[in-house]
Amino acid sequence: MAERAALxxxxxxxxxxxxGLKQQKASTEQIEEEVAKLLKLKAQLGPDESKQKFVxxxxxxxxxxSPRQMAVREKVFDVIIRCFKRHGxxxxxxxxxxxKVPFARYLAMNKLTNIKRYxxxxxxxxxxxxxxxxxxxxxxxxxxxxxxxxxxxxxxxxCLKIMCEILSSLQIGDFLVKVNDRRILDGMFAICxxxxxxxxxxxxxxxxxxxxxWEEVKNEMVGExxxxxxxxxxxxxxxxxxxxVSLVEQLLQDPKxxxxxxxxxxxxxxxxxxxxxxxxxxxxxxxxxxxxxxGLDYYTGVIYEAVLLQTPTxxxxxxxxxGSVAAGGRYDGLVGMFDPKGRRxxxxxxxxxxxxxxxxxxxxxxxxxxxxxxxxxxxxxASAQKKLLEERLKLVSELWDAGIKAELLYKKxxxxxxxxxxCEEAGIPLVAIIGEQELKEGVIKLRSVASxxxxxxxxxxxxxxxxxxxxQPLCIx
Amino acid sequence: MAERAALxxxxxxxxxxxxGLKQQKASTEQIEEEVAKLLKLKAQLGPDESKQKFVxxxxxxxxxxSPRQMAVREKVFDVIIRCFKRHGxxxxxxxxxxxKVPFARYLAMNKLTNIKRYxxxxxxxxxxxxxxxxxxxxxxxxxxxxxxxxxxxxxxxxCLKIMCEILSSLQIGDFLVKVNDRRILDGMFAICxxxxxxxxxxxxxxxxxxxxxWEEVKNEMVGExxxxxxxxxxxxxxxxxxxxVSLVEQLLQDPKxxxxxxxxxxxxxxxxxxxxxxxxxxxxxxxxxxxxxxGLDYYTGVIYEAVLLQTPTxxxxxxxxxGSVAAGGRYDGLVGMFDPKGRRxxxxxxxxxxxxxxxxxxxxxxxxxxxxxxxxxxxxxASAQKKLLEERLKLVSELWDAGIKAELLYKKxxxxxxxxxxCEEAGIPLVAIIGEQELKEGVIKLRSVASxxxxxxxxxxxxxxxxxxxxQPLCIx
Numbered sequence: 001m002a003e004r005a006a007l008x009x010x011x012x013x014x015x016x017x018x019x020g021l022k023q024q025k026a027s028t029e030q031i032e033e034e035v036a037k038l039l040k041l042k043a044q045l046g047p048d049e050s051k052q053k054f055v056x057x058x059x060x061x062x063x064x065x066s067p068r069q070m071a072v073r074e075k076v077f078d079v080i081i082r083c084f085k086r087h088g089x090x091x092x093x094x095x096x097x098x099x100k101v102p103f104a105r106y107l108a109m110n111k112l113t114n115i116k117r118y119x120x121x122x123x124x125x126x127x128x129x130x131x132x133x134x135x136x137x138x139x140x141x142x143x144x145x146x147x148x149x150x151x152x153x154x155x156x157x158x159c160l161k162i163m164c165e166i167l168s169s170l171q172i173g174d175f176l177v178k179v180n181d182r183r184i185l186d187g188m189f190a191i192c193x194x195x196x197x198x199x200x201x202x203x204x205x206x207x208x209x210x211x212x213x214w215e216e217v218k219n220e221m222v223g224e225x226x227x228x229x230x231x232x233x234x235x236x237x238x239x240x241x242x243x244x245v246s247l248v249e250q251l252l253q254d255p256k257x258x259x260x261x262x263x264x265x266x267x268x269x270x271x272x273x274x275x276x277x278x279x280x281x282x283x284x285x286x287x288x289x290x291x292x293x294x295g296l297d298y299y300t301g302v303i304y305e306a307v308l309l310q311t312p313t314x315x316x317x318x319x320x321x322x323g324s325v326a327a328g329g330r331y332d333g334l335v336g337m338f339d340p341k342g343r344r345x346x347x348x349x350x351x352x353x354x355x356x357x358x359x360x361x362x363x364x365x366x367x368x369x370x371x372x373x374x375x376x377x378x379x380x381x382a383s384a385q386k387k388l389l390e391e392r393l394k395l396v397s398e399l400w401d402a403g404i405k406a407e408l409l410y411k412k413x414x415x416x417x418x419x420x421x422x423c424e425e426a427g428i429p430l431v432a433i434i435g436e437q438e439l440k441e442g443v444i445k446l447r448s449v450a451s452x453x454x455x456x457x458x459x460x461x462x463x464x465x466x467x468x469x470x471x472q473p474l475c476i477x
Numbered sequence: 478m479a480e481r482a483a484l485x486x487x488x489x490x491x492x493x494x495x496x497g498l499k500q501q502k503a504s505t506e507q508i509e510e511e512v513a514k515l516l517k518l519k520a521q522l523g524p525d526e527s528k529q530k531f532v533x534x535x536x537x538x539x540x541x542x543s544p545r546q547m548a549v550r551e552k553v554f555d556v557i558i559r560c561f562k563r564h565g566x567x568x569x570x571x572x573x574x575x576x577k578v579p580f581a582r583y584l585a586m587n588k589l590t591n592i593k594r595y596x597x598x599x600x601x602x603x604x605x606x607x608x609x610x611x612x613x614x615x616x617x618x619x620x621x622x623x624x625x626x627x628x629x630x631x632x633x634x635x636c637l638k639i640m641c642e643i644l645s646s647l648q649i650g651d652f653l654v655k656v657n658d659r660r661i662l663d664g665m666f667a668i669c670x671x672x673x674x675x676x677x678x679x680x681x682x683x684x685x686x687x688x689x690x691w692e693e694v695k696n697e698m699v700g701e702x703x704x705x706x707x708x709x710x711x712x713x714x715x716x717x718x719x720x721x722v723s724l725v726e727q728l729l730q731d732p733k734x735x736x737x738x739x740x741x742x743x744x745x746x747x748x749x750x751x752x753x754x755x756x757x758x759x760x761x762x763x764x765x766x767x768x769x770x771x772g773l774d775y776y777t778g779v780i781y782e783a784v785l786l787q788t789p790t791x792x793x794x795x796x797x798x799x800g801s802v803a804a805g806g807r808y809d810g811l812v813g814m815f816d817p818k819g820r821r822x823x824x825x826x827x828x829x830x831x832x833x834x835x836x837x838x839x840x841x842x843x844x845x846x847x848x849x850x851x852x853x854x855x856x857x858x859a860s861a862q863k864k865l866l867e868e869r870l871k872l873v874s875e876l877w878d879a880g881i882k883a884e885l886l887y888k889k890x891x892x893x894x895x896x897x898x899x900c901e902e903a904g905i906p907l908v909a910i911i912g913e914q915e916l917k918e919g920v921i922k923l924r925s926v927a928s929x930x931x932x933x934x935x936x937x938x939x940x941x942x943x944x945x946x947x948x949q950p951l952c953i954x
Contacts (some may be wrong), residue, residue: 029681034676036774042814056586056815064583067594086877088854088884091547094614095539096599106541109533117544119831122573138572150887157753157870158887165877176781204506211655279870281878287532295505297513337519339479377565391757393634400563400642401758407565410627410635426565450829 014038059139067374086119108338114148114321145349157276164282174309180292187263192234207293242289245274373427378470381408382419384435402463491515538614544851561595585815602656622826634753641759651786657769664740669711684770719766722751778807850904854948858885859896861912879940
């Protein structure tokens with residue numbers, strides 16, 4: 001024990017030495033020498049259960065992603081990125097160290113007045129992780145924005161179209177996009193008699209209406225936030241309404257609300273938006289919802305949030321939202337704050353809640369007990385007899401060079417049964433079996449793993465045949 | 478000025494307040510309220526050149542990536558990932574906070590004895606950035622590894638095949654892969670009479686032979702590192718040799734070197750490796766180079782490094798390496814260090830020097846003055862007359878729904894010339910032009926931007942025609 005402790009101390013000291021040299025920017029050579037010593041000491045120290053338990057952990061608030069999880073992530077990102085590209089978006093990347101509105105800073109710094117871009121990146125938060133609630137310190141963010149001075153509501157409508165395309169393609173269930181406008185909210189608060197200083201906090205209360213009843217929201221407004229009960233009731237008359245373009249039109253005629261210039265502007269824009277959404281074939285997915293408030297203070301116009309719907313449990317019940325999976329809105333003032341000359345660059349954008357979507361897809365796959373392939377291998381190059389390693393290497397190389405995704409077992413003389421079993425486990429659909437007879441005849445036996453059917457294919461036709469049999473459309477599940 | 482200073486102080490204090498609330502995990506609502514105040518104060522403060530210069534910078538040692546740079550990165554990654562997938566690799570992801578050998582920790586922690594995986598991620602270094610030398614604090618790493626107990630040299634050969642496939646596909650010029658074996662180096666040092674304690678430092682000197690002359694290396698060994706001159710000369714006889722499998726065979730017969738069991742093992746494996754590389758059709762790209770040492774101490778067997786070659790300036794000159802773009806080797810001991818039971822998981826892997834490759838591709842594109850497309854848009858939906866916004870929206874939506882990458886200008890009544898100009902600038906190859914006459918006839922005018930040819934296409938055939946005209950093979954340049 002004493003010896004072990006001494007060795008541990010040596011390892012610790014040597015570790016410090018290495019770190020010190022690195023900080024002093026010592027020569028690579030010198031550092032390498034000390035690292036070598038460190039590794040030797042560690043090897044002498046050998047494994048130690050208590051130590052190992054410490055090492056064999058990911059840092060607090062983080063986790064590994066297994067091949068299965070990564071396969072899910074890849075498929076989700078594939079759907080999202082294909083959609084962004086379909087809409088002509090560019091990609092930019094900004095440093096991860098910068099936590100505040102990097103896109104606005106990027107536009108101002110590069111004097112850009114015009115861009116349609118997406119950005120998918122891992123980001124980090126400093127606060128205490130609550131991993132049980134799915135809050136990790138390391139997580140993905142996925143944003144799409146259109147910046148520029150354009151004719152009203154065309155880019156806004158495209159953002160909603162993009163959200164609908166992505167959520168439909170992901171096949172994670174029925175969804176609804178709630179839409180509102182910051183100006184309608186502000187106008188409504190004003191005509192209801194909410195004092196300016198209470199706009200934000202009342203906004204937050206209203207935003208809870210998707211989770212709790214109006215009574216509870218009212219109690220909070222009146223009890224906690226000191227709003228007059230009649231003002232709260234007045235707000236309640238508005239924020240409990242939701243519907244389509246007809247509600248927009250009805251509110252445009254509302255004798256009180258139409259007194260607010262702001263509200264009228266917002267309603268006018270929403271009316272136009274609904275026209276465009278109808279042309280885009282997605283108006284039935286959109287609900288004008290006066291209770292949608294969204295937290296972030298920088299929104300200046302239309303705001304939206306997509307929620308997944310749970311199937312109603314009884315007849316006549318309304319579908320219940322199970323949480324936001326995408327959201328966004330218009331923020332016309334943000335870039336100007338960063339620009340030395342205060343140049344205004346109107347922006348509209350959206351964020352996809354990818355971490356939430358990952359969980360949903362994973363849960364669904366688990367519930368369905370579906371096997372997720374973690375590779376895309378089309379064919380395993382196998383042999384029926386011994387001493388065919390060289391032939392397997394030659395064939396697999398031919399297939400790689402032709403762009404076919406192919407594997408072989410790294411054994412000199414694998415049993416055919418083991419090779420077939422490997423395909424079953426890895427979900428590889430085809431096996432190209434080399435045998436002595438086949439070599440003489442210039443053919444390869446191509447076997448379908450699912451049907452167990454085998455056919456001889458001329459070697460020169462093999463690539464084409466594999467392509468033909470494995471050209472399947474991409475599918476999320 | 479005094480007022481400004483007071484406002485600045487207020488902004489500072491309010492900022493502190495917000496940070497404090499966040500640390501105390503105050504309610505979202507409360508934080509939002511304070512953030513709103515902060516933003517209002519900032520708005521009052523308005524733009525200030527000196528302040529703005531501070532804000533309009535990326536953090537030290539980091540940079541933005543423009544759409545052009547991202548397009549290059551995407552193409553490079555696409556080549557690399559397609560190759561990894563072609564070889565049946567899975568993906569795993571490990572937390573970025575963990576800087577030391579996460580793959581080995583992952584295997585040990587999950588008790589995996591068997592995986593072929595790649596990992597591409599942004600990583601971070603803490604040391605002082607030297608951006609002029611291309612050293613950023615934020616950069617990409619790209620690794621591929623095969624872990625498991627397999628028959629000798631099959632996975633090793635596949636790693637070399639992968640390096641060759643990637644470097645060929647990237648079309649960044651001719652290259653060579655230097656190969657050596659840690660055991661040959663160790664055996665050679667032993668029989669030359671290098672003391673055990675000097676193996677590492679002499680190894681580092683040898684590794685410089687690709688940059689400086691043998692004389693300089695010898696001077697370092699003898700002068701700085703205290704090696705006997707005759708020992709250095711003996712080493713020199715070996716390490717100045719390079720060649721193909723015939724050099725391996727020659728050294729297997731070398732009366733001195735063959736006394737080392739270690740060296741014999743290494744040479745035997747290299748001989749087998751060359752057999753496999755010949756079957757893979759890449760033996761001509763590989764050079765057995767006794768001076769290749771590689772720094773990292775955890776390699777236990779074959780090591781390799783790919784270098785780009787400069788075209789020789791004169792006849793008879795040997796091609797000159799311009800630096801490593803990929804490297805790797807076998808490390809059979811690392812995972813065992815992490816495993817509580819010391820279980821051994823042999824590994825072989827490679828890293829692609831993607832940051833270096835990005836620079837090379839960017840430089841080459843600049844030298845060729847090549848335009849890099851930053852979007853993949855296939856067609857712009859345009860109109861020849863005014864008042865056709867609704868028709869444009871309807872058509873672009875049809876195209877999106879059919880999976881076509883399409884854009885439109887966000888203007889109600891854009892001029893045709895402006896729409897065509899946009900295509901020229903963005904490199905969009907096709908324009909689908911809607912006109913009143915065409916609407917009546919049920920056709921769309923499809924224009925090729927390059928040739929300026931226009932043909933009428935029936936609306937129901939448009940998707941197929943766009944697909945047919947834009948189905949081009951992927952190309953790096």
